[in-house]
Amino acid sequence: MTAMSDTPLQSLQDDVQRLLGRCLLRLQHYERALKAIVAHYAVSGPTETLMADRDARIADTARKTLGLLVGELFGSGIVTNATESPPEPIPASTGSTLSIRMGIALNLTDTEFAQLTSDLKDLVVLRNTLVHHFIEQHDLGTLDGCHDARNALVEAQTRIDHHLRQLNEWGNDLGRLQQQTAEHLRSEEFRNFFVNGNHPDGTVYWPFTEIVSALKKAAGELAVDGWVSVEEAAAWISEHYPDQLPGAYGCRSWRQVLHESRIFEIRYFETEGLRSAWYREKRGH
Incomplete structure (x- = not known):
């Protein structure tokens, strides 16, 4: 200029x-x-x-x-x-x-x-x-x-x-x-979702839950030929993760947790005439 x-x-x-x-x-x-x-x-x-x-x-x-x-x-x-x-x-x-x-x-x-x-x-x-x-x-x-x-x-x-x-x-x-x-x-609501995978509507995002993580860790500690007894896993989780219970996720039993999560396979084996449930993680999980 x-x-x-x-x-x-x-x-x-x-x-x-x-x-x-x-x-x-x-x-x-x-x-x-x-x-x-x-x-x-x-x-x-x-x-x-x-x-x-x-x-x-x-x-x-x-x-x-x-x-x-x-x-x-x-x-x-x-x-x-x-x-x-x-x-x-x-x-x-x-x-x-x-x-x-x-x-x-x-x-x-x-x-x-x-x-x-x-x-x-x-x-x-x-x-x-x-x-x-x-x-x-x-x-x-x-x-x-x-x-x-x-x-x-x-x-x-x-x-x-x-x-x-x-x-x-x-x-x-x-x-x-x-x-x-x-x-x-x-909020407690978000913490319940983030820690436990529980959605506010009552559904569960299973891959993200502590109970699934505990089941995987139990399998890592107790598995025999890739399979772990559900009863033994429940006892192990009760000792190491006492707050992780099926009822917290709307389930009546450990077998229901395994079934609902769709992350594990369940089989029944007989040992000395007694039939018991065993599980292992599905491939890809």
């Missing part, structure tokens, strides 16, 4: 510079807040690597442009009634590894979704214009050009401030939901 001796023109140029700087600072604040939301609205992966995965997601998000951030948010963090919502946060198991999938989404009507999509695409265009093309579009060497530039920047600041307020509302909602999630994770 060329320095001019005309005081009114220079005053206008200074005003344009001030407004442009303010818009760019607000856009940077918007991008920073959006990166925080994109990095934290969803969590997934094996529990062993959950923190490392989160840090990697934060680092990856930090490198993304506003356009990429907006594109990632739509269809996952922001959805419409016509879009398939993210799956419910249920655990998945691969062998003995537990994975957690949990996400928060803003669900809009089709009309709201279309409007927000258009608004945010316009914001991305506005950002790119201010950063790369603003001086090309306005003749800042004339009074009329500076007036037009100032009016454009006042309008741009109004639009950016609207999006900032909207984003702050989303961030506040996300913070509240994260707080509620943290309280749930500390």
Whole structure:
């Protein structure tokens, strides 16, 4: 921008510079807040690597442009009634590894979704214009050009401030939901699910239960030719894991636990005329 001796023109140029700087600072604040939301609205992966995965997601998000951030948010963090919502946060198991999938989404009507999509695409265009093309579009060497530039920047600041307020509302909602999630994770209900695999609806996620783990450990200690007596395993578990009882999982007996879990095979052998139940872990478990 060329320095001019005309005081009114220079005053206008200074005003344009001030407004442009303010818009760019607000856009940077918007991008920073959006990166925080994109990095934290969803969590997934094996529990062993959950923190490392989160840090990697934060680092990856930090490198993304506003356009990429907006594109990632739509269809996952922001959805419409016509879009398939993210799956419910249920655990998945691969062998003995537990994975957690949990996400928060803003669900809009089709009309709201279309409007927000258009608004945010316009914001991305506005950002790119201010950063790369603003001086090309306005003749800042004339009074009329500076007036037009100032009016454009006042309008741009109004639009950016609207999006900032909207984003702050989303961030506040996300913070509240994260707080509620943290309280749930500390609840006895979640502990019963996480430690014992008992769902609130009364069903049991058997691969994740302590009682199945205890049965596997008993088999490791007591198995003969790959099979272990159910009676001996029950006695061993009673000594080493006294809180792990069939009744805690809605079962009447150890044989019912073995049957319901679908993780073990059960066979009956006769020894000295006495028939007894034995079990072993199925292949693939």
